[in-house]
Amino acid sequence: xxxxxxxKWEGKVIAKLIGSTPDQVWPLLEDFCSLNKYLPTIDxxxxxxxxxxxxxxxxxxxxxxxxxSGGTGEKAIKWCHEKLLAxxxxxxxxxxxxxxxxxxxxxxxxxxxxxxxxxDDEHGCQIEWSFVCDPxxxxxxxxxxxxxxxxxxxxVEKIGKALQSPDG
Numbered sequence: 090x091x092x093x094x095x096x097k098w099e100g101k102v103i104a105k106l107i108g109s110t111p112d113q114v115w116p117l118l119e120d121f122c123s124l125n126k127y128l129p130t131i132d133x134x135x136x137x138x139x140x141x142x143x144x145x146x147x148x149x150x151x152x153x154x155x156x157x158s159g160g161t162g163e164k165a166i167k168w169c170h171e172k173l174l175a176x177x178x179x180x181x182x183x184x185x186x187x188x189x190x191x192x193x194x195x196x197x198x199x200x201x202x203x204x205x206x207x208x209d210d211e212h213g214c215q216i217e218w219s220f221v222c223d224p225x226x227x228x229x230x231x232x233x234x235x236x237x238x239x240x241x242x243x244x245v246e247k248i249g250k251a252l253q254s255p256d257g
Contacts, residue, residue, distance in 0.1 A: 100234045101219035104241035109252050111203045111214040115181040117248050118203055121173050122148045127247045128240055137170060146173040167192050197222040216241055
Protein backbone atom coordinates (compact mmCIF):
# COMPACT_ATOMS: atom_id res chain seq x y z
CA UNK A 90 0.00 0.00 0.00
CA UNK A 91 1.37 3.39 -0.92
CA UNK A 92 2.31 5.73 1.88
CA UNK A 93 -0.59 7.94 2.95
CA UNK A 94 -3.32 5.74 1.43
CA UNK A 95 -6.03 4.32 3.62
CA UNK A 96 -7.44 0.82 3.28
CA LYS A 97 -10.72 0.45 1.42
CA TRP A 98 -13.92 0.30 3.38
CA GLU A 99 -15.82 -2.98 2.92
CA GLY A 100 -19.20 -3.80 4.35
CA LYS A 101 -22.34 -5.86 3.94
CA VAL A 102 -25.86 -5.52 5.30
CA ILE A 103 -28.79 -7.91 5.08
CA ALA A 104 -32.46 -6.92 5.25
CA LYS A 105 -35.09 -9.66 5.47
CA LEU A 106 -38.46 -9.62 3.76
CA ILE A 107 -40.83 -12.18 5.28
CA GLY A 108 -43.66 -13.43 3.09
CA SER A 109 -42.11 -12.63 -0.33
CA THR A 110 -40.03 -14.99 -2.42
CA PRO A 111 -36.81 -14.06 -4.24
CA ASP A 112 -38.65 -14.58 -7.54
CA GLN A 113 -41.24 -11.97 -6.52
CA VAL A 114 -38.67 -9.43 -5.30
CA TRP A 115 -36.00 -9.75 -8.01
CA PRO A 116 -37.99 -8.06 -10.84
CA LEU A 117 -38.34 -4.93 -8.68
CA LEU A 118 -34.63 -4.77 -7.86
CA GLU A 119 -33.63 -5.78 -11.38
CA ASP A 120 -35.26 -2.60 -12.72
CA PHE A 121 -32.02 -0.63 -12.25
CA CYS A 122 -33.60 2.75 -12.92
CA SER A 123 -36.48 2.51 -10.43
CA LEU A 124 -34.47 2.91 -7.23
CA ASN A 125 -36.55 5.97 -6.27
CA LYS A 126 -39.65 3.76 -5.96
CA TYR A 127 -38.09 1.67 -3.20
CA LEU A 128 -35.49 3.87 -1.55
CA PRO A 129 -37.23 6.75 0.26
CA THR A 130 -34.14 8.98 0.29
CA ILE A 131 -33.94 9.05 -3.53
CA ASP A 132 -36.12 11.68 -5.24
CA UNK A 133 -35.33 10.69 -8.81
CA UNK A 134 -33.64 7.87 -10.67
CA UNK A 135 -33.50 7.58 -14.45
CA UNK A 136 -31.48 6.23 -17.34
CA UNK A 137 -28.74 8.49 -18.68
CA UNK A 138 -27.14 6.23 -21.30
CA UNK A 139 -26.75 2.62 -22.34
CA UNK A 140 -29.18 -0.20 -22.99
CA UNK A 141 -31.86 -0.74 -20.36
CA UNK A 142 -31.07 -3.76 -18.17
CA UNK A 143 -27.67 -4.34 -19.73
CA UNK A 144 -24.17 -3.83 -18.30
CA UNK A 145 -22.93 -0.36 -19.24
CA UNK A 146 -26.27 1.31 -18.44
CA UNK A 147 -25.74 4.50 -16.43
CA UNK A 148 -28.43 5.85 -14.11
CA UNK A 149 -28.73 9.25 -12.46
CA UNK A 150 -29.94 9.27 -8.84
CA UNK A 151 -30.56 12.40 -6.81
CA UNK A 152 -31.87 13.49 -3.42
CA UNK A 153 -32.80 16.90 -2.09
CA UNK A 154 -31.11 17.58 1.22
CA UNK A 155 -32.21 20.40 3.52
CA UNK A 156 -29.35 21.94 5.45
CA UNK A 157 -29.93 22.44 9.14
CA SER A 158 -26.74 24.45 9.67
CA GLY A 159 -27.38 28.02 10.72
CA GLY A 160 -31.14 27.47 10.61
CA THR A 161 -31.27 28.59 6.95
CA GLY A 162 -32.99 25.46 5.66
CA GLU A 163 -31.12 25.73 2.36
CA LYS A 164 -31.78 22.91 -0.08
CA ALA A 165 -29.01 21.11 -1.94
CA ILE A 166 -29.15 18.34 -4.53
CA LYS A 167 -26.91 15.34 -3.84
CA TRP A 168 -26.51 13.26 -6.98
CA CYS A 169 -24.56 10.41 -8.52
CA HIS A 170 -24.19 8.55 -11.79
CA GLU A 171 -24.06 4.80 -11.28
CA LYS A 172 -22.97 2.31 -13.93
CA LEU A 173 -24.41 -1.19 -14.08
CA LEU A 174 -21.46 -3.60 -14.33
CA ALA A 175 -23.21 -6.96 -14.14
CA UNK A 176 -26.75 -8.33 -13.97
CA UNK A 177 -27.44 -12.01 -13.30
CA UNK A 178 -31.14 -12.92 -13.26
CA UNK A 179 -30.37 -16.58 -12.45
CA UNK A 180 -28.42 -15.70 -9.29
CA UNK A 181 -30.65 -12.62 -8.78
CA UNK A 182 -27.79 -10.17 -8.28
CA UNK A 183 -26.47 -6.97 -9.80
CA UNK A 184 -23.22 -5.04 -9.42
CA UNK A 185 -22.76 -1.33 -10.03
CA UNK A 186 -20.23 1.43 -9.43
CA UNK A 187 -20.45 5.16 -8.82
CA UNK A 188 -18.80 6.86 -11.80
CA UNK A 189 -19.51 10.52 -10.93
CA UNK A 190 -21.08 12.29 -7.95
CA UNK A 191 -21.06 15.31 -5.65
CA UNK A 192 -21.28 13.25 -2.45
CA UNK A 193 -17.60 12.58 -1.80
CA UNK A 194 -17.20 9.12 -3.32
CA UNK A 195 -13.87 8.59 -5.07
CA UNK A 196 -14.62 4.94 -5.68
CA UNK A 197 -17.68 2.89 -4.75
CA UNK A 198 -18.54 -0.62 -5.96
CA UNK A 199 -21.68 -2.40 -4.77
CA UNK A 200 -23.43 -5.74 -5.25
CA UNK A 201 -27.05 -6.39 -4.37
CA UNK A 202 -28.39 -9.94 -4.15
CA UNK A 203 -31.85 -11.35 -3.51
CA UNK A 204 -31.50 -14.61 -1.60
CA UNK A 205 -33.87 -17.03 0.10
CA UNK A 206 -33.78 -16.90 3.90
CA UNK A 207 -31.93 -19.96 5.21
CA UNK A 208 -31.89 -21.39 1.66
CA ASP A 209 -35.66 -21.81 1.68
CA ASP A 210 -38.14 -19.58 -0.23
CA GLU A 211 -40.86 -20.62 2.24
CA HIS A 212 -39.52 -18.25 4.89
CA GLY A 213 -39.22 -15.23 2.60
CA CYS A 214 -36.12 -13.62 1.19
CA GLN A 215 -33.41 -11.17 2.02
CA ILE A 216 -31.56 -8.45 0.19
CA GLU A 217 -27.82 -8.57 0.72
CA TRP A 218 -26.12 -5.25 -0.08
CA SER A 219 -22.33 -5.31 -0.05
CA PHE A 220 -19.88 -2.55 -0.95
CA VAL A 221 -16.23 -1.63 -1.27
CA CYS A 222 -15.19 2.02 -1.41
CA ASP A 223 -12.45 4.46 -0.64
CA PRO A 224 -12.88 6.28 2.67
CA UNK A 225 -15.16 9.31 2.33
CA UNK A 226 -13.98 12.64 3.70
CA UNK A 227 -16.06 13.79 6.66
CA UNK A 228 -17.58 10.32 7.19
CA UNK A 229 -16.71 7.41 9.41
CA UNK A 230 -17.06 3.86 8.13
CA UNK A 231 -19.80 3.21 10.72
CA UNK A 232 -21.79 6.20 9.40
CA UNK A 233 -21.80 4.74 5.88
CA UNK A 234 -22.63 1.24 7.10
CA UNK A 235 -25.52 2.58 9.21
CA UNK A 236 -26.84 4.57 6.22
CA UNK A 237 -26.72 1.53 3.92
CA UNK A 238 -28.33 -0.69 6.57
CA UNK A 239 -31.14 1.84 7.07
CA UNK A 240 -31.55 2.15 3.29
CA UNK A 241 -31.77 -1.63 2.86
CA UNK A 242 -34.38 -1.91 5.62
CA UNK A 243 -36.44 0.92 4.09
CA UNK A 244 -36.11 -0.74 0.69
CA VAL A 245 -37.47 -4.12 1.84
CA GLU A 246 -40.33 -2.39 3.64
CA LYS A 247 -41.34 -0.49 0.47
CA ILE A 248 -40.86 -3.57 -1.73
CA GLY A 249 -43.06 -5.58 0.65
CA LYS A 250 -45.79 -2.95 0.46
CA ALA A 251 -45.51 -2.78 -3.35
CA LEU A 252 -45.91 -6.56 -3.61
CA GLN A 253 -48.98 -6.48 -1.36
CA SER A 254 -50.72 -3.68 -3.26
CA PRO A 255 -53.17 -4.59 -6.07
CA ASP A 256 -50.90 -2.79 -8.58
CA GLY A 257 -47.70 -4.49 -7.30
